[in-house]
Amino acid sequence: MRRFSVLALLREGLAGQRGWQPQWRHPEPKPAYDALIIGGGGHGLGTAYYLAREHGLTNIAVLEKGWIGSGNTGRNTTIIRSNYLFPESAALYDHAVKLWESLSQELNYNVMFSQRGVMMLAHTVHDMQVAKRHVHANRAAGVDNEWLTPQQAQAFCPLLNIGDIRYPVLGAALQRRGGTARHDAVAWGYARAADALGVDIIENCEVRGIQRDANGAVTGVETTRGTIRAPRIGVAAAGNTSVVLRMADVELPLESYPLQALVSEPVKPVFPCVVMSNTIHAYISQSDKGELVIGAGTDAYTSYTQRGGPHITSHALEAICELFPMFRRMRMLRCWGGIVDVTPDRSPIIGKTGVPGLYVNCGWGTGGFKATPGSAHVFAWTIARDEPHALNAPFTLERFRDGDLIDEAAAAAVAH
Amino acid sequence: MLLIECPYCGERPEPEFVYGGQAHIARAADPAQLSAQQWTRFLYLRDNKRGLHAERWRHTHGCGRFFNALRDTTTDQFLATYKVGEQPPPGKDPR
Numbered sequence: 230m231r232r233f234s235v236l237a238l239l240r241e242g243l244a245g246q247r248g249w250q251p252q253w254r255h256p257e258p259k260p261a262y263d264a265l266i267i268g269g270g271g272h273g274l275g276t277a278y279y280l281a282r283e284h285g286l287t288n289i290a291v292l293e294k295g296w297i298g299s300g301n302t303g304r305n306t307t308i309i310r311s312n313y314l315f316p317e318s319a320a321l322y323d324h325a326v327k328l329w330e331s332l333s334q335e336l337n338y339n340v341m342f343s344q345r346g347v348m349m350l351a352h353t354v355h356d357m358q359v360a361k362r363h364v365h366a367n368r369a370a371g372v373d374n375e376w377l378t379p380q381q382a383q384a385f386c387p388l389l390n391i392g393d394i395r396y397p398v399l400g401a402a403l404q405r406r407g408g409t410a411r412h413d414a415v416a417w418g419y420a421r422a423a424d425a426l427g428v429d430i431i432e433n434c435e436v437r438g439i440q441r442d443a444n445g446a447v448t449g450v451e452t453t454r455g456t457i458r459a460p461r462i463g464v465a466a467a468g469n470t471s472v473v474l475r476m477a478d479v480e481l482p483l484e485s486y487p488l489q490a491l492v493s494e495p496v497k498p499v500f501p502c503v504v505m506s507n508t509i510h511a512y513i514s515q516s517d518k519g520e521l522v523i524g525a526g527t528d529a530y531t532s533y534t535q536r537g538g539p540h541i542t543s544h545a546l547e548a549i550c551e552l553f554p555m556f557r558r559m560r561m562l563r564c565w566g567g568i569v570d571v572t573p574d575r576s577p578i579i580g581k582t583g584v585p586g587l588y589v590n591c592g593w594g595t596g597g598f599k600a601t602p603g604s605a606h607v608f609a610w611t612i613a614r615d616e617p618h619a620l621n622a623p624f625t626l627e628r629f630r631d632g633d634l635i636d637e638a639a640a641a642a643v644a645h
Numbered sequence: 646m647l648l649i650e651c652p653y654c655g656e657r658p659e660p661e662f663v664y665g666g667q668a669h670i671a672r673a674a675d676p677a678q679l680s681a682q683q684w685t686r687f688l689y690l691r692d693n694k695r696g697l698h699a700e701r702w703r704h705t706h707g708c709g710r711f712f713n714a715l716r717d718t719t720t721d722q723f724l725a726t727y728k729v730g731e732q733p734p735p736g737k738d739p740r
Contacts (some may be wrong), residue, residue: 471691471693481690485693485712529659530664530721531693533718540660573689576740631690
């Protein structure tokens with residue numbers, strides 16, 4: 230792997246930019262590997278990277294049915310935060326934030342992680358109670374989160390309209406370590422670093438079946454590019470996880486919904502932070518390219534179409550226009566949907582499946598991007614050692630049977 | 646936005662409806678006899694089909710009644726809607 234540096238930039242600038250190499254290979258799949266990862270998004274590529282770097286498993290491959298980062302990794306609104314209510318969640322997501330802080334250096338790839346602060350607005354008395362409970366719980370768990378008055382919220386984000394709206398802003402919870410990152414760069418950075426360690430990244434390779442031996446253990450997969458044998462398989466297929474795991478007769482508590490987002494035309498830097506409102510449902514930040522990146526809610530019904538209804542995006546824009554009247558004449562450039570796999574308690578499932586050699590990392594629902602490095606790190610541990618890392622041990626599939634839910638859905642008291 | 650055919654009111658726009666999840670999940674006749682695994686299946690495990698899906702909808706801002714629908718989750722096209730208690734049209738049962 231040729232390292233990126235200021236010197237490399239200078240050298241290529243003087244040489245007419247003709248010396249750059251492809252950032253990863255496009256190998257043909259081998260007949261057998263030590264482990265396979267199904268799903269070439271951030272979680273899957275990151276898992277392959279940590280398997281190779283921290284656990285010495287380099288004879289592995291990532292199978293992606295489209296191109297890497299073409300699913301939810303390239304479709305989210307890039308928000309990163311860790312201010313979840315329950316200690317299990319706060320620990321897992323904060324593990325990710327800590328990895329984010331050094332990810333660009335570790336991968337030698339600028340993922341443009343920007344800790345510009347994530348501010349979550351409260352519009353009702355109930356919102357305030359929930360938000361303050363989160364602030365106190367986070368501070369007790371060592372995760373930064375602070376309560377702002379409406380005036381402090383407006384000082385932090387001067388464009389915010391706190392008064393003259395149907396649901397006035399009554400306060401806000403601010404996580405200053407939260408922020409955004411460039412989502413494509415996360416997939417590319419992990420792919421490049423994993424490839425350099427010997428991992429095969431195989432695109433346009435859809436898994437059609439999972440092969441098992443007489444004891445039920447996995448032995449390989451059938452794909453659109455032939456049969457590939459492996460004794461260990463990790464699935465990080467987001468919205469399609471139910472489809473993949475049904476090939477091994479594993480039933481999951483998942484439902485896949487479209488989640489939509491949209492971006493505006495690019496403008497000069499005007500928006501200094503990330504603002505989220507669960508109650509009137511809109512998320513907004515500004516990318517380094519200048520586009521306003523706006524998140525809407527999920528559609529009502531399960532679907533695999535990667536698109537949703539326009540009434541969902543209009544609803545988000547109505548909220549944005551109330552909160553930020555300055556944006557009322559902005560034009561929207563593009564909108565799209567991603568398919569998110571939602572669990573009943575809105576917490577992920579990372580662990581074993583009951584089938585020997587088969588592991589799953591799913592159920593991230595509407596908020597998986599922020600967890601990418603942490604999720605990949607503990608999932609690699611789980612696959613390499615056949616036992617969960619301490620951080621993902623509570624996030625089992627069995628928690629639904631045993632009643633050990635990590636109920637962030639009820640904690641947030643809103644759809645999220 | 647989808648157009649949904651309520652079996653009682655006819656075709657109406659999606660915002661009049663509320664989605665009710667997977668259809669034909671029967672409550673056990675004797676809940677006290679269910680094992681933890683059976684409760685898990687009833688409460689949490691879902692087919693999450695890629696393709697033909699039998700699901701419930703409620704015409705909340707109309708007649709207020711629940712009904713069932715068959716929809717292809719790869720296109721969002723409705724193939725049929727039918728009343729609660731009825732079975733999917735012959736030859737189209739996704740189960």
